[in-house]
Each structure stands twice: as structure tokens, then as C-alpha cells.
Amino acid sequence: MCCKKYFYDKFIEIINQWKEDEIAAISILVYSNETYVYKGIKNFFEISIGYIQKDDKYDSDDVKGLKVILNAEEDDETAEIILEFLVSNGVKNIGSEDFEKSYDENMNYIGKGPNGYYEVLNMIAETARDLQLHGIVNKKFGKIPIIIHDLEYSWYSEEATILANSNNEAKEFIEYFREKFEVMHCTEHRSGISRK
Numbered sequence: 001m002c003c004k005k006y007f008y009d010k011f012i013e014i015i016n017q018w019k020e021d022e023i024a025a026i027s028i029l030v031y032s033n034e035t036y037v038y039k040g041i042k043n044f045f046e047i048s049i050g051y052i053q054k055d056d057k058y059d060s061d062d063v064k065g066l067k068v069i070l071n072a073e074e075d076d077e078t079a080e081i082i083l084e085f086l087v088s089n090g091v092k093n094i095g096s097e098d099f100e101k102s103y104d105e106n107m108n109y110i111g112k113g114p115n116g117y118y119e120v121l122n123m124i125a126e127t128a129r130d131l132q133l134h135g136i137v138n139k140k141f142g143k144i145p146i147i148i149h150d151l152e153y154s155w156y157s158e159e160a161t162i163l164a165n166s167n168n169e170a171k172e173f174i175e176y177f178r179e180k181f182e183v184m185h186c187t188e189h190r191s192g193i194s195r196k
Contacts, residue, residue, distance in 0.1 A: 003085035006078075007047075007069070007127045012136060014049055014067050022054040025173065026137065026146045027063045030124050030160075032095075032117040036072040038079050043095040043114040044072040045082060047124065052147075085123065086116045112156055121160050124148060128164035137169075145170035153177055 015026070029048045036044040047070040056062035070078040086094055094116040102111030112118035128146040131137050137144060147170065148160040158177065161170050 003081055003123055004127045004130070006081050007124060008130055010069055010078075011049060011127065011131060014069075015131075015136065015140065018051060018065055018140075020051070020053065020065070023051045023141050023144065024054040024056070025052040025144050026050075026128075026141075027052055028124060028128060028146060028148050029063075029150070030117075030121045030148060030157075031150050032114045033072070038072040038074075038076075039083070041083075041095045043097070043117075044079065045117070045120055046071050047078075047120075082120060086119060089119055091116045091119055109154070113150075113154075118156060121148065121150075121156060122163070125160035125163040129166055132165060132167060132169060143167075143169055145173050147173055 011028075027050050029046065029050075031046040032043045033046045034043050036042075036046060038044040046068070048066055048068045050063035050066035052062050053064065056064075070076065070082065072079050083094075092115065095114045097111065097114040099111075102109060104110050113121075125148050128148060132146060137146065145161070146164045148164050149157040158174060161173065164170070
């Protein structure tokens, strides 16, 4: 089965179950969880979807209606589909990470997570973009963003969120987190540019 089609159908199935009013954003967590091992592969993936209501902030603590789609249990259909997707895309040493290549000379993180994570993240972002482009989200909730993130809202999460919202649905979210990171004096690496 096509990985994107599988997640597209899963996301629609879950979204259609939400009855709450004033949903302001959809939150999709794509996380390489160091405690998850699937068929001997460490750092396997966790994928879940939930929503943020209008009175809440964009932080992951405010996500409601959380539904886990993948958590790497043995013989899990979703884990198998992810694994097939990565193998078919030529990803080697899934779950491993070269830490020496993950930081620049100023110790800014420039990595893309463990092998396979970036590919999965972008596949999910493309799937979310299809939900936006096909009007699935707009028809049910209006023009709201789909936020794609890990636990730390890394540079590649921002990149994935922008990809998922090609009609600029995530503009307010992106501005919110860029400002938050600046206030926290975090170092962020995006598109080869470090920002403090």
C-alpha cells in the first residue's frame, strides 16, 4: 500500500470523528522515539494527530483529542508500512545517527534526526498538504493550519509545516514560534542559516 495514501485515509478517518467547536489547528507529531525498537531498529517512529482549540496556545501541551497512529508495536501494520516506505526509498541504517555530522563548528544542530526520520517527516508533511489542497480541512474547520512537529519544534519541523500549508495557513503559527524561539534565545538552524 502507498504510504501517503495510507496516512491520508487515516488522517481523514480521525478528523471526521472530531465534533468539537472552535478547532484552531491540527497537530501532527512525528517523533523519532529513542525508546521505541521495531524489528531491531532503534529510534523508531511515533506518529500521532490531535487538535488545538482557539483558546489554547500552539504548544504541544495544549493538544486535545490525541490519537496515536504509530508507536512501533510488534506486527503493527503502520510500522510495516513505514518500514517498506523507507526501504523502497533506499534509506540505509534506519534509526542510526552520525552525531559528528549533526552539528556545525558552532555546535548548532544541522542534522535531520536519525536515518529515515526526515523522509518520514516530509512524507507526512506532503500528506497533510494534500489534505489542505483537497479542501478536507477547510470544509470541516475553515482555513486552519496543520502543524507538523517533533517534541522540540526543530528547524525541519518548521520546514515541514510550511510544506504542509502551501496556501499560507500556518503563517500565524510560524510567526508565533519564531518569536518564541527568539525570546528564549534558542539557536535554530534553518536552510543553512543560524539564528539566535
